[in-house]
Amino acid sequence: MANTEKKGPLEGLKVLDLTRVLAGPFATMWLAAMGADVIKVENPNDGDVTRQYGPFINDRSSYFPTVNHNKKGITLNMKAEEGRELFRKLAADADVVVENFRPGVMENLGLGYEDLRKINPGIIYASISGYGTYGPYRNRPGYDVTAQGMSGIMFLTGQMDGPPTRVGSSIGDTIAGIDIVVAILAAIYCRNRTGKGQKVETSLVDSLISLSTQDYIRFFAAGEVPCRMGNIYKSWAPYGTYRASDGYYNLGCGTEEHFRKFARGIGQRWMPDDERFSSHALRVAYRDELDAYINEWAQDKTVAQICDLMLQAGVPCAPVNSIVEISKDEHIAGAREMFPVLDQPGMVPYRVTNIPVRFSESGLAPVLPAPEFGGDNDDIYGALGKTAEELKVLREKGVI
Amino acid sequence: MANTEKKGPLEGLKVLDLTRVLAGPFATMWLAAMGADVIKVENPNDGDVTRQYGPFINDRSSYFPTVNHNKKGITLNMKAEEGRELFRKLAADADVVVENFRPGVMENLGLGYEDLRKINPGIIYASISGYGTYGPYRNRPGYDVTAQGMSGIMFLTGQMDGPPTRVGSSIGDTIAGIDIVVAILAAIYCRNRTGKGQKVETSLVDSLISLSTQDYIRFFAAGEVPCRMGNIYKSWAPYGTYRASDGYYNLGCGTEEHFRKFARGIGQRWMPDDERFSSHALRVAYRDELDAYINEWAQDKTVAQICDLMLQAGVPCAPVNSIVEISKDEHIAGAREMFPVLDQPGMVPYRVTNIPVRFSESGLAPVLPAPEFGGDNDDIYGALGKTAEELKVLREKGVI
Numbered sequence: 001m002a003n004t005e006k007k008g009p010l011e012g013l014k015v016l017d018l019t020r021v022l023a024g025p026f027a028t029m030w031l032a033a034m035g036a037d038v039i040k041v042e043n044p045n046d047g048d049v050t051r052q053y054g055p056f057i058n059d060r061s062s063y064f065p066t067v068n069h070n071k072k073g074i075t076l077n078m079k080a081e082e083g084r085e086l087f088r089k090l091a092a093d094a095d096v097v098v099e100n101f102r103p104g105v106m107e108n109l110g111l112g113y114e115d116l117r118k119i120n121p122g123i124i125y126a127s128i129s130g131y132g133t134y135g136p137y138r139n140r141p142g143y144d145v146t147a148q149g150m151s152g153i154m155f156l157t158g159q160m161d162g163p164p165t166r167v168g169s170s171i172g173d174t175i176a177g178i179d180i181v182v183a184i185l186a187a188i189y190c191r192n193r194t195g196k197g198q199k200v201e202t203s204l205v206d207s208l209i210s211l212s213t214q215d216y217i218r219f220f221a222a223g224e225v226p227c228r229m230g231n232i233y234k235s236w237a238p239y240g241t242y243r244a245s246d247g248y249y250n251l252g253c254g255t256e257e258h259f260r261k262f263a264r265g266i267g268q269r270w271m272p273d274d275e276r277f278s279s280h281a282l283r284v285a286y287r288d289e290l291d292a293y294i295n296e297w298a299q300d301k302t303v304a305q306i307c308d309l310m311l312q313a314g315v316p317c318a319p320v321n322s323i324v325e326i327s328k329d330e331h332i333a334g335a336r337e338m339f340p341v342l343d344q345p346g347m348v349p350y351r352v353t354n355i356p357v358r359f360s361e362s363g364l365a366p367v368l369p370a371p372e373f374g375g376d377n378d379d380i381y382g383a384l385g386k387t388a389e390e391l392k393v394l395r396e397k398g399v400i
Numbered sequence: 401m402a403n404t405e406k407k408g409p410l411e412g413l414k415v416l417d418l419t420r421v422l423a424g425p426f427a428t429m430w431l432a433a434m435g436a437d438v439i440k441v442e443n444p445n446d447g448d449v450t451r452q453y454g455p456f457i458n459d460r461s462s463y464f465p466t467v468n469h470n471k472k473g474i475t476l477n478m479k480a481e482e483g484r485e486l487f488r489k490l491a492a493d494a495d496v497v498v499e500n501f502r503p504g505v506m507e508n509l510g511l512g513y514e515d516l517r518k519i520n521p522g523i524i525y526a527s528i529s530g531y532g533t534y535g536p537y538r539n540r541p542g543y544d545v546t547a548q549g550m551s552g553i554m555f556l557t558g559q560m561d562g563p564p565t566r567v568g569s570s571i572g573d574t575i576a577g578i579d580i581v582v583a584i585l586a587a588i589y590c591r592n593r594t595g596k597g598q599k600v601e602t603s604l605v606d607s608l609i610s611l612s613t614q615d616y617i618r619f620f621a622a623g624e625v626p627c628r629m630g631n632i633y634k635s636w637a638p639y640g641t642y643r644a645s646d647g648y649y650n651l652g653c654g655t656e657e658h659f660r661k662f663a664r665g666i667g668q669r670w671m672p673d674d675e676r677f678s679s680h681a682l683r684v685a686y687r688d689e690l691d692a693y694i695n696e697w698a699q700d701k702t703v704a705q706i707c708d709l710m711l712q713a714g715v716p717c718a719p720v721n722s723i724v725e726i727s728k729d730e731h732i733a734g735a736r737e738m739f740p741v742l743d744q745p746g747m748v749p750y751r752v753t754n755i756p757v758r759f760s761e762s763g764l765a766p767v768l769p770a771p772e773f774g775g776d777n778d779d780i781y782g783a784l785g786k787t788a789e790e791l792k793v794l795r796e797k798g799v800i
Contacts, residue, residue: 009586009587009589009590009598010586010589010590011590011593012593013589022614026613030582034586054622054635055617055618055621055622055624056621056622057621057622062617062620062621062622063614063617066613066614066617067613067614113760130716131731132735132736132758134735134736135731135734135735135736136730136731136734136735137731140711140716140718141714141715141716142652142716142718143639143652143654143716145631145633145639145640145641145650145652146650146651146652146716146717146718147718148650149641149648149649149650149718149719149720149721150718150719150721150726150732151721151726152721152722152723152726153567153568153569154631154641154650154720155568155720155721155722155723156568156569157557157565157566157567157568157569158558158559158565158568159558159559159562159563159565162559162562163559163631163641163648164631164641164648164720165557165558165559165565165630165631166557166630166631166640166641167553167557167567167571168553168555168556168557168558168612168615168626168628168629169553169556169557169611169612169614169615170614171567171571171611174610174611174612174613175575175578175611176756178575178578178579178582179578179756179757180757181582182430182578182581182582182585182757183757183758183759185582185585185586185588185589186409186410186434186585186757186759187409187759187762188585188589189409189410189413189585189588189589190409190410190411190759190761190762192592193411193412194761194762196761197761198409198759198760198761198762199759199760199761200757200758200759200760201757201758202756202757202758203736203756205732206732206736206738206754206756207756209726209732209738209753209756210574210738210753210754210755210756211569211571211574211575212568212569212574212753213426213466213467213574213752213753214422214463214466214467214569214570215568215569215723216723216727216739216751216752216753217455217462217463217466217750217752217753218455219723219724219727220462220727220739220750220751220752221455221456221457221462221750222454222455222456222457222462224455225722225723225724226568226723227722228568229568230565230566231545231554231563231564231565231566233545235454239543239545240545240566241545241549241554241563241564241566248549248563248564249549250545250546250548250549250554251546252542252543252545252546254543311540314541315541316530316540316541316542316543316546317546318540318542318546318547318549318550319549319550320549320554320555320564321549321550321551321552321555322552322555322625322627323552323555323615323616323619323625323626324619324625326550326551326552326609327616327619327620330536331531331535331536331537332550332605332606332609334535334536335532335534335535335536336532336534336535336603336606338606338609338610339616339620350617350620350621351616351620352613352616352617352620353609353610353612353613353616353617354606354610355610356576356579356602356603356606356607356609356610357579357580357582357583357586357600357601357602358532358583358600358601358602359583359586359587359590359598359599359600360513360598360599360600361590361594361596361597361598361599362587362590362594362598
């Protein structure tokens, strides 16, 4: 039975995780969900601040386990020389170190990439920060919201007559987390060929910019300054968000064939033959008239009815879901298993979001709890040869 | 000199790229920028539709090269048996096949993962689609906008009194592209251990959902239904977007220390000692009064002045940039090299967005042109042993 149990594609990859809050822990959660052996290292004096973030279940943070499940946890004070010595021993045996301190923190401790490569030439040293480890803004403090503003995505998001709008989730953090996973795995591929590790990095700002590549190109290739378009799409119609009797839905006609199917679907077969609606450019120009037909057709129908009718007609269409609908959706919550249960000791089992990638042969690791604060100290330091007595002394000294 | 030239960490990785439009080409552009050898395969009858998308430079699409640079290009009709035979030969020698057809298309051609693994047991077969290759919605057509609505991110984005709002860039496509790169590289890691390839996949919807993990948790752990909060943050203040005399800026006080620095920075040192402003929870409750002080201080200052003052005070602060500012920013465009020049034959050299990850030892591949339509047919089919005469016949038959 143990033979057939799937453990994820990264089984065997050893990761030392110094990250806190969201971007870094999200990255190492991906690695852990894909089967890597992740040891989260926290300062014994405070630890990851998100252990204090709500929502709470039985007075315990649900925020922390959501992005730290499937990891082991130790405490370690890297400001103490004995702590640094322990860290060097752990790094000597690791494939990857990940950190999201402000640039320079690890170097000042004598634990930067140049220090660690002397101990372990194959190590991949991965860094996530607001602005990156080099460049004039490298020391600026940053949060998701400042990265969103800096990157242009806020300027591009919002209603046409409204202010720049924050993307409603902290995607600056989560995308930088995914990007550093790409960099780590690419560096591991490279190491298999060269035998050598390297330092890899991304920043919240750069990660967000790269997502908007086709908006930037309108500026670089045509001198246009893209701005907020609300929920419409500049060059296609109908394409965007419409109102039903009980909520909103999205409709996307990206081709002439979609538009013919759409016209049939709303009972207006003549539309593609009407001069005003005979091309994307003309439909964009006559968008208001087009939308009036759509809204008249939709006004007495629910989102579910409209989506059924449009999908039957062969037109891309989907509801604007709240989390309530998504959490019980037969496809997303059911078949795609996007919300597995986390059974964290001391809490009531609750659902978390899964990573979105699937592996036919290796599967993903089963969802296991997040570490207690220092919960794996005895095991992990024990494996380095520390006796129970020595660990007691280290604990008393505040090293672990 | 050739020895010291950096080529990217994925040098040697062979990728067959069947993708079209945005999500798939963005994924293989990442692989190519990291040095993989990517061959883009297009149908000789039409090719990637984005070759017809603007903006245009010298009547040539700038859209296509932006996400297809650094690839080679061949034409191949996989509906013809001779075409499929050529494809099998290419797949026998590839590490990775990537496609973003609707689920089932490759299986119907006899070129699905189960077919290809018989030819090449180590192959990684990667698939991106709107809803994934399994589950009840697998055959639904999808675009970025339908994925954004389906995933909850639109419901979460927007002003509090406004409608659900599309994220202003096609992040459903671009994030799914990055996620499939993670899956491909994780499967390659796994293959190094097991010798076996596998099928990997993601969907636009699942990729977007995973980004909102900390919003979902509020529902799963606390039963709250997260909704649109505009540009504020529910549990912290001041945190969000404010107006200056010439535009908008973001300010983020995530800790009490930030708030003390902020109060000093706007010349109101008494603030942290005022009952109303003495904790995050109280500042959220008295947000309007707090904001009045900020806005009064800010009204006669520019975004640049405010950011300078706040950063000097040690408070996370940044402008809400448009693409114009970003394109000439000394950090982003300068030090971080986020906008390298693409010199595409037949066009005027123009800037594209870079990938956001950096590698200290292997660097990235230099930015090379996107392929002409079928531009590498002679080389690549020649390497399979096809003579000029045979290629001419294949061309006449519409196979290539």
